Amino acid sequence: xxxxxxxxxxxxxxxxxxxxxxxxxxxxxxxxxxxxxxxxxxxxxxxxxxxxxxxxxxxxxxxxxxxxxxxxxxxxxxxxxxxxxxxxxxxxxxxxxxxxxxxxxxxxxxxxxxxxxxxxxxxxxxxxxxxxxxxxxxxxxxxxxxxxxxxxxxxxxxxxxxxxxxxxxxxxxxxxxxxxxxxxxxxxxxxxxxxxxxxxxxxxxxxxxxxxxxxxxxxxxxxxxxxxxxxxxxxxxxxxxxxxxxxxxxxxxxxxxxxxxxxxxxxxxxxxxxxxxxxxxxxxxxxxxxxxxxxxxxxxxxxxxxxxxxxxxxxxxxxxxxxxxxxxxxxxxxxxxxxxxxxxxxxxxxxxxxxxxxxxxxxxxxxxxxxxxxxxxxxxxxxxxxxxxxxxxxxxxxxxxxxxxxxxxxxxxxxxxxxxxxxxxxxxxxxxxxxxxxxxxxxxxxxxxxxxxxxxxxxxxxxxxxxxxxxx
Amino acid sequence: xxxxxxxxxxxxxxxxxxxxxxxxxxxxxxxxxxxxxxxxxxxxxxxxxxxxxxxxxxxxxxxxxxxxxxxxxxxxxxxxxxxxxxxxxxxxxxxxxxxxxxxxxxxxxxxxxxxxxxxxxxxxxxxxxxxxxxxxxxxxxxxxxxxxxxxxxxxxxxxxxxxxxxxxxxxxxxxxxxxxxxxxxxxxxxxxxxxxxxxxxxxxxxxxxxxxxxxxxxxxxxxxxxxxxxxxxxxxxxxxxxxxxxxxxxxxxxxxxxxxxxxxxxxxxxxxxxxxxxxxxxxxxxxxxxxxxxxxxxxxxxxxxxxxxxxxxxxxxxxxxxxxxxxxxxxxxxxxxxxxxxxxxxxxxxxxxxxxxxxxxxxxxxxxxxxxxxxxxxxxxxxxxxxxxxxxxxxxxxxxxxxxxxxxxxxxxxxxxxxxxxxxxxxxxxxxxxxxxxxxxxxxxxxxxxxxxxxxxxxxxxxxxxxxxxxx
Numbered sequence: 001x002x003x004x005x006x007x008x009x010x011x012x013x014x015x016x017x018x019x020x021x022x023x024x025x026x027x028x029x030x031x032x033x034x035x036x037x038x039x040x041x042x043x044x045x046x047x048x049x050x051x052x053x054x055x056x057x058x059x060x061x062x063x064x065x066x067x068x069x070x071x072x073x074x075x076x077x078x079x080x081x082x083x084x085x086x087x088x089x090x091x092x093x094x095x096x097x098x099x100x101x102x103x104x105x106x107x108x109x110x111x112x113x114x115x116x117x118x119x120x121x122x123x124x125x126x127x128x129x130x131x132x133x134x135x136x137x138x139x140x141x142x143x144x145x146x147x148x149x150x151x152x153x154x155x156x157x158x159x160x161x162x163x164x165x166x167x168x169x170x171x172x173x174x175x176x177x178x179x180x181x182x183x184x185x186x187x188x189x190x191x192x193x194x195x196x197x198x199x200x201x202x203x204x205x206x207x208x209x210x211x212x213x214x215x216x217x218x219x220x221x222x223x224x225x226x227x228x229x230x231x232x233x234x235x236x237x238x239x240x241x242x243x244x245x246x247x248x249x250x251x252x253x254x255x256x257x258x259x260x261x262x263x264x265x266x267x268x269x270x271x272x273x274x275x276x277x278x279x280x281x282x283x284x285x286x287x288x289x290x291x292x293x294x295x296x297x298x299x300x301x302x303x304x305x306x307x308x309x310x311x312x313x314x315x316x317x318x319x320x321x322x323x324x325x326x327x328x329x330x331x332x333x334x335x336x337x338x339x340x341x342x343x344x345x346x347x348x349x350x351x352x353x354x355x356x357x358x359x360x361x362x363x364x365x366x367x368x369x370x371x372x373x374x375x376x377x378x379x380x381x382x383x384x385x386x387x388x389x390x391x392x393x394x395x396x397x398x399x400x401x402x403x404x405x406x407x408x409x410x411x412x413x414x415x416x417x418x419x420x421x422x423x424x425x426x427x428x429x430x431x432x433x434x435x436x437x438x439x440x441x442x443x444x445x446x447x448x449x450x451x452x453x454x455x456x457x458x459x460x461x462x463x464x465x466x467x468x469x470x471x472x
Numbered sequence: 473x474x475x476x477x478x479x480x481x482x483x484x485x486x487x488x489x490x491x492x493x494x495x496x497x498x499x500x501x502x503x504x505x506x507x508x509x510x511x512x513x514x515x516x517x518x519x520x521x522x523x524x525x526x527x528x529x530x531x532x533x534x535x536x537x538x539x540x541x542x543x544x545x546x547x548x549x550x551x552x553x554x555x556x557x558x559x560x561x562x563x564x565x566x567x568x569x570x571x572x573x574x575x576x577x578x579x580x581x582x583x584x585x586x587x588x589x590x591x592x593x594x595x596x597x598x599x600x601x602x603x604x605x606x607x608x609x610x611x612x613x614x615x616x617x618x619x620x621x622x623x624x625x626x627x628x629x630x631x632x633x634x635x636x637x638x639x640x641x642x643x644x645x646x647x648x649x650x651x652x653x654x655x656x657x658x659x660x661x662x663x664x665x666x667x668x669x670x671x672x673x674x675x676x677x678x679x680x681x682x683x684x685x686x687x688x689x690x691x692x693x694x695x696x697x698x699x700x701x702x703x704x705x706x707x708x709x710x711x712x713x714x715x716x717x718x719x720x721x722x723x724x725x726x727x728x729x730x731x732x733x734x735x736x737x738x739x740x741x742x743x744x745x746x747x748x749x750x751x752x753x754x755x756x757x758x759x760x761x762x763x764x765x766x767x768x769x770x771x772x773x774x775x776x777x778x779x780x781x782x783x784x785x786x787x788x789x790x791x792x793x794x795x796x797x798x799x800x801x802x803x804x805x806x807x808x809x810x811x812x813x814x815x816x817x818x819x820x821x822x823x824x825x826x827x828x829x830x831x832x833x834x835x836x837x838x839x840x841x842x843x844x845x846x847x848x849x850x851x852x853x854x855x856x857x858x859x860x861x862x863x864x865x866x867x868x869x870x871x872x873x874x875x876x877x878x879x880x881x882x883x884x885x886x887x888x889x890x891x892x893x894x895x896x897x898x899x900x901x902x903x904x905x906x907x908x909x910x911x912x913x914x915x916x917x918x919x920x921x922x923x924x925x926x927x928x929x930x931x932x933x934x935x936x937x938x939x940x941x942x943x944x
């Protein structure tokens with residue numbers, strides 16, 4: 001059923017208009033129509049507005065019932081009170097799915113209006129997203145049915161991360177920053193009030209979705225914990241990491257969430273228990289949600305087998321910072337075997353450090369292949385489960401040289417490699433965007449890099465334990 | 473005595489050369505000379521090299537003893553073994569201070585060579601920085617005596633933050649990123665092996681330095697704890713916040729630090745106790761060091777009187793995230809007085825939230841002065857000690873409008889205002905750099921903003937307690 005929404009072949013936009021709103025801007029439906037056209041949707045588009053006959057060169061119909069085509073998805077962009085009648089039309093027309101954008105329902109103290117909307121949808125057999133949502137985007141399908149300002153970005157990167165959000169504004173922010181980081185996305189859904197379809201329904205769908213490998217969620221509260229738990233279990237069985245930020249640590253935020261979408265925030269401890277059981281990766285800082293999901297997307301086939309990390313950097317200082325972060329997050333920095341240290345001695349100046357962390361010193365630049373040989377040697381050690389490449393201050397063209405050797409090393413190994421680039425980004429203006437385009441995970445602090453590696457290890461251990469259970 | 477180094481009127485650069493090194497690059501002394509000239513040093517510059525007569529248009533002298541002028545600072549850029557003889561020359565000449573760049577002393581298993589260097593300096597009455605250092609930069613004095621690649625940045629912003637680092641590479645990174653964030657700096661010193669001058673000596677000097685208001689330090693270990701403690705006490709009496717990142721949480725990093733500069737890392741607990749006693753702000757994440765110091769520099773005269781925060785954002789989601797972070801870091805988000813809520817009702821759409829956090833909703837953009845009036849109203853409440861301005865997704869030109877009203881509001885109040893901008897930065901390409909140039913603290917996560925406010929509150933409480941003690 002969600003196929004009709006996420007892979008819609010035809011979209012009706014109810015409320016698109018040539019007229020401006022009170023402050024001279026485009027009406028919500030027109031905003032949505034413009035974004036849909038701008039992002040190159042290949043399906044059929046039908047504006048609906050009884051007061052217009054044409055908009056953006058497309059024939060405009062008085063009602064969805066007048067459209068001479070089957071409609072997979074109706075984007076309902078009229079005020080809250082008018083939405084119920086449009087939903088009835090959708091039912092009469094046999095529209096399969098809808099997105100109700102308007103706010104002014106239960107979140108605004110109008111539960112009866114929301115109940116009327118639900119009743120109309122149910123009577124007509126329409127499944128819907130919202131109300132009080134920014135809509136959805138199927139990035140892989142070039143289908144932008146969304147009013148978030150993030151859609152002003154010229155394009156979204158296609159990829160395998162699906163994103164579910166209970167806050168359209170925060171979700172839009174995250175899609176935007178994730179897109180800037182060259183994360184690749186399959187679908188993005190602002191779930192709104194979840195009057196019909198809930199986070200758990202989308203999660204259940206995405207667990208089967210061939211375009212989705214990683215699922216990221218911004219969660220305020222769970223409406224049906226059992227359904228949600230079942231969906232998490234399904235994603236776990238599919239080996240698709242679910243990365244979650246959940247609000248509601250404080251009474252204030254719980255109250256805010258309740259007034260925002262009407263969702264109950266629920267117990268943190270219960271939520272944590274569900275996460276542990278199903279390998280859900282819960283991030284503490286909202287700003288980590290997308291970077292963590294992106295790292296999973298890039299390294300899901302290279303999860304670390306164990307906690308032993310190789311640290312390679314050009315300074316004792318940055319090596320020490322990263323070693324401390326490993327200690328903090330429960331990763332180990334074992335001394336390398338003597339033979340490996342002997343090998344490294346050929347590449348690294350005498351005042352460097354060979355044990356691990358490996359301080360290649362700034363002087364390694366005087367050796368043409370010393371850096372590459374060092375990285376390869378460390379990655380080849382059986383005892384090493386993953387590698388951090390640490391960078392301090394480096395400018396172009398050396399920065400682009402780092403980009404090339406880091407990319408080559410990361411691609412040539414089946415172990416996870418994460419970069420922590422702590423120097424001024426303006427001096428590496430070519431290299432850093434290129435590393436992102438090359439899909440090599442890069443963080444701008446040692447802590448971020450280490451925390452991400454720890455999340456990969458936790459998920460690997462979850463998968464391993466799951467396989468053991470399945471064997472029994 | 474440190475005046476002669478940090479405010480040197482004449483600099484000798486020993487080891488500058490027209491010749492290239494083995495791999496075709498500039499020699500260390502030449503790198504230093506080039507940076508010194510590029511950054512516009514107004515004092516006198518004397519290259520020293522027995523094999524040259526002229527370099528970069530400047531007369532080159534065979535030895536420092538041949539320079540026909542008093543020398544405040546000698547930058548010694550010759551190999552380790554040759555440094556001792558140069559130091560003797562400096563003593564003979566009456567050079568007041570020196571920086572010894574070379575590595576290859578105690579950190580490389582050559583303690584005798586370091587002892588010889590110390591003896592030569594002591595015999596000649598020369599105080600020195602290093603060895604094994606990247607040098608120093610007096611940003612307010614346009615004096616770059618430094619070989620860090622960070623000096624490739626076209627200019628450093630002048631300001632009141634002094635930076636001491638036991639890692640030249642990490643310190644260079646941080647100066648670079650801090651400069652990109654429009655932090656303003658007074659001086660930057662890579663202390664190296666501290667064979668003579670120690671962190672505590674510089675800290676003692678900076679506590680009196682009229683150009684310095686905030687002191688940031690990257691620390692691996694403290695050589696003379698008593699002297700360090702006295703310097704912290706002096707900075708505390710001067711009301712100058714000292715912001716520190718200290719390595720050494722793990723055995724591995726402690727070992728790395730010991731091999732790096734020979735410093736003992738010491739006990740974390742003891743270091744924490746010193747921090748508490750003297751109001752030293754210790755950051756947990758190395759990446760927070762410079763942003764925290766910059767925020768102190770900007771808000772030192774607007775420290776929060778108490779923990780009560782006003783949260784203003786365009787979405788329930790981001791308000792909830794920030795409320796959770798306040799809860800995590802021990803800040804309060806009290807309900808606003810009824811009268812204030814009545815006032816806010818005039819500006820904010822009915823589906824917003826007035827209690828605090830204040831969800832102005834995306835619709836507030838339809839009201840020309842609603843945002844300004846909301847911020848002003850919250851700041852005017854006696855009960856509110858500081859304000860977070862939260863941003864999700866916003867593009868230009870609206871982003872620049874935010875920049876203008878945020879700047880105006882922050883400047884008009886004596887309370888701290890910190891921005892958390894969580895939306896895609898590429899859509900606010902004018903606004904975000906402008907906010908930084910306007911010196912308004914901006915973070916790209918709610919957590920970062922809240923953590924910084926908490927540090928400000930802690931320091932305020934430290935100052936208040938200190939004043940009470942002084943009263944008794």
